[in-house]
Amino acid sequence: MDAIALEQQVCAANYAPLPIMLSHGEGVWLTDTSGVKRLDMMSGYSAVSLGHGHPRILKVLSEQARKLAVTSRAFHCEPLGPFLEKLCAVSGQDMALPMNTGAEAVETAIKAARRWGYRVKGIARDQAEIIVAAGNFHGRTTTIVGFSSEDSYRDGFGPFAPGFVTVPFGDSAAVEAAITPRTAAIMIEPIQGEAGIVMPPAGYLKRLRELCDRHNVLLILDEIQSGLGRTGRWFAHQHEGIRADGLIVGKALGGGVYPVSAFLASRDVMRLFEPGSHGSTFGGNALAAAIGLESLKIIEEERLVQRSAEQGAHMKQRLAAMTRGIARDVRGAGLWIGVDIDPAAGSAKALVKALASAGVLTKETHETVIRFAPPLTISRAELDWGLDRCEAVFAAFGGQRRASAA
Structure with a gap:
């Protein structure tokens, strides 16, 4: 039995990966078990923003693992303070609560928003509401999928927790109309990643900040994918010059080797947590903290x-030029671009397979959008190597379309 068949036999089929068995990675390159080398233009959904096997990350991983890895937060560990101090400094927040996965950090943010609503704003017990956006992706726990607008994420997993109000993404008027005295927070992604790198209209985040200030509501931003340099700023919300009341980070924080996440907020919000109110066996462990700190230093x-x-900017310009006549839109910021393929032109999934055959690994989402998100460490030469191959694939695709139309 080959490796892929074995995996399919023993692993739940909650993913549908391309039939490529990877064996090792280095920098921006991934090599399969047949020795074929391909350019990683996906970065593990931004978890590998520093590239595969960054030597500084591997050094810290090895040294800290030999020294001390996991003890639980029942004790103090030396790397945690410096890590969270640096994370607060780059984010502009006062305090952080370390967790492991992005979904755990989102759950932490939900807890913080609700407790703030009850203890500070004075919302009646168990009546707090959080406004979220349609098309959101904040994780896969039952609470989180309960306020997803994607049927496949919800199907068969109810009943779901109440307390969430969904409005269209990018529509600040709809947000304002949804705010009531029970509203504790607005929680959104500044750019919707899983939805297909969906950008809000200019001024949207500023308008949400104004609404939150006026109505005494927390603005919580999920920057798990969009944060830590992915969009050409430390955080995507900085493109509009605003400050969040709560910030959710993860993915790239783990240097591509370890799950590290956190919820950050003001001291007034964080003081609402006391011993026993929240926790995580692995969250904030010494190994995670050492890796997280080194990741931030590398980015800087x-x-x-x-x-x-x-x-x-270079990648977006080239992708827009090469997909003219095929794509309905090319959108994004920094090294995070979505190419929305016109369904009349063909299948995004077929294009993803063709790109993989040409030596470029990426992934489609919502049937039509191909996401391009290479490691932030990619060189111009490596980027152009990949884009040249993308251009050849798109050209062939366009030629086939014209031939079939004739």
Whole structure:
């Protein structure tokens, strides 16, 4: 039995991966068990923003694992304070609550918003509401999928928790209309990733900030995918110059080797947590903290935020040119671009397979959008290598379409 067949026999089929068995990665490259090398233009949904096997991450991983890894938060560990101090400094927040996965950090944010609603705003017990956006993706727990607008995420997993109000993404008037005295928070992604790199209209985040200030509501931003340099700023909301009341981070924070996430907020929000009110066996462990701190240092010292802005502008320009006549839209920021394929032109999934055959790994979402999100460490030469191959695939695809139309 080959490796893929074995995996399919023993692993639940909750994913449908391309039939490529990867064996190792280095920098922006992934190699399969047949020795075929491909460019990673997906970065593990931004979890591998620093590339595969970054030498500084591997060094810290090895050294800290030998010294101390997991003890639980029943004790203090030396790396945690410096890690969270740095994370607060780059985010502009006062305090952080460390967790492991993005979904856990989102659950933490929900708890914080509700407790703030009851203890600070004075919402009646168990009546707090959080406004969310249609098309959101905040994770896969039962609470989170309960307020998803994607039927496949919800099917068969109810009953779901109440307390969430859904409005269209990018519609600040709909948000304002949904706010009531029971509203504790607005929780959104500044750019919707899983939905297909969906951008809100200019000024949307500023308008939400104004609404939250006027109505005494927390603005919580999920920057698990969009944060830590992915969009050409440390955080996507900084493109509009606003400050969030709560910030959710993860993915790239783990340096591509370990799950690290956190919820960040003001001291007034964080003081609502006391011993016993929340916890995580692995959250904030010494190994996670050491890796998280080194990840932040690498992003800063290797100027990855600036590189994302510069390389991303180049990537977007080239993708827009090569997909003219095939794509309905090419959108995004930094090294995070969605190419929305016109269904009349063909299948995004077929294009993803063709790109993989040409040496470029990416992934479609919602049937029509191909996401391009290479590691922020990618060089211009590596990026153009991949884009040249993308251009050849799109050209062949366009040629086939014209031939079939004739």
